Amino acid sequence: MSADPQPVESAADTAGRRYRLDRTALSDSLPLVIPAIPFGFVLGLAITESAMPLWAAWLTSPLIFAGAAQLTMVTIAGSASLWAIISAVLVINSRHVMYSAALAPPFRHQPRWLRWLAPLVMVDQVFALAVLRNDEPPASFRRYYITIGLVFFTVWNLVVPLGMVVGPIIPDSWQLDFAPVVMFAGLTLFAIKRVPAGVAALVGGLVSLAAAGLSDRLGILLGAVAGVIAGAIADQWLATPTPDNTTEQPGAPA
Amino acid sequence: MSHGAAALVLIVCAAGTYLFRGGVILLFADRTFPPVIERALQNVGPAVLAALTVNLAVSGGGGSGVDIVPAEMAALLIAGVVAVWRKNLLWTLAAGMVALWILAAL
Incomplete structure (x- = not known):
């Protein structure tokens, strides 16, 4: 028995439904999983063109499970050094720290096994949906999270191999x-939801352009660092005079 | 890329991604980041994606050297307009690729 100060799991609510998938979660994930299908397909095609061994490029789907990072890895493999690939992938995925921080409160009331497994499926879309359910009772949140996690993991791991099969033809x-x-290019534009993010993208792109001639795709890292710094400066600058720029939205895609 | 190198990249990136996603949940469930850091993290996505797009768009086949293809730049511009207009990745991809095919055929 846990002395939860938070919402209590009602027996009537969970009895009989505990092991079923959450229907709301299924319908919530539909509009978000459909756009992921062509992305996974393109990734599958890119894997067949990659300098990475096929097995390793394919394993990025179940093990890393992050579209933009996977696409980066398989695309620049062969034209960048190992450290350049690793740093590019980790910089791209560093945004997940924010997701983890935002989802920490509901996971305080979840069993340990879920806390260990949940990060494996915490992609942008799963975060964006789950963070809206932060205040649900622990049992409902659990069912919702597991359902959306399974939906995205399953669809992704079917679509990427499909692209790998069709690619060579x-x-x-x-x-x-x-x-x-x-x-x-599309993901970049979708990720811009606030002015500082736009500044970050603009500076990141320009620095990357100026550094495009550098070997080892160093321009990606330089552009990313310059962009984040510029975004932070813009944030600081905009935050000072007016209080009306607080319309932040969680869950940037990409 | 050798099998060993690929395995190394795969393992390090998978472990790093897991730590980013699970770190706060597993270790610091009761703490939050300072607002400055949370805001900075929100800008990481746009900055790195823009840098990546530009690098991939202007670099030559081997990854080093600059090779700007006018048809590709025009196709990207069209894709960008469609992305802002439709806010849909499928439309963006279709517009960019069809534009490239048409422009390359001209």
Whole structure:
């Protein structure tokens, strides 16, 4: 028996439904999982073009499970050193620290096994949906989180191999190696929800352009660092005079 | 890339990603970050994605050297307009690729 000061699990609420998937969670995840399908497909295509061994590139899906980071890894493998690949991937995924921080309160009331397993499926979309349920009773939150986590993990791990199978059949004239660039351009624009984020993207892009000639794709790291610094300065600058710029939205896509 | 190098990259990135996602939940469940850090983390996504897009768009096939292809730049611009307009990744991808095919054929 736990002495939970927070919402108590009602027996009537959970009895009989405990082991079923949450229907609300299924319908909530539908609009978010559909756009992930072409992304996973493009990643599958990129994997077949990658300099990485096929097994390792494929394993990024179940083990890393982060589209933008996976696409980066398989795309720059072969033209960047190991440390450059690792730092690019980790910088991209560092945003998940924020998700972890935001979801820490509801996980305080969850069993240890879920706390260990939950991070494995904590992609952007899962975070964006789960953070809206922070105040639900622990049992409902658990069912909701597990359902959306399973949906995204399953769909992703079906779609990526599909792209890997179809990839080699598509002729080179389709120029599908350009598809990841278009995806990243779209993700960049979707991620800009506040002015400082726009400044971060603009400076990041310009510094990356200026540093494009550097070997080892060093421009990515330089651009990212410069962008984050510029964004922080813009944040500071905008926060001082007016109090009306507090409309933050959780769950940036990408 | 050798099998050993690929395994190393895979393991380090998987472990790092897990720690980013689970670190706060597992270790510091009762603490929050200072607002400055939380705000800075929100800018990481846009900054790194923009840097990545530009680097991939302007670099040559081997990854070093600059190689700007006008048709690709125009296709990216069109994709960007569609991204802002439709706010949908599928439309963005379709617009960018179709634009590239048409422009490359001209």
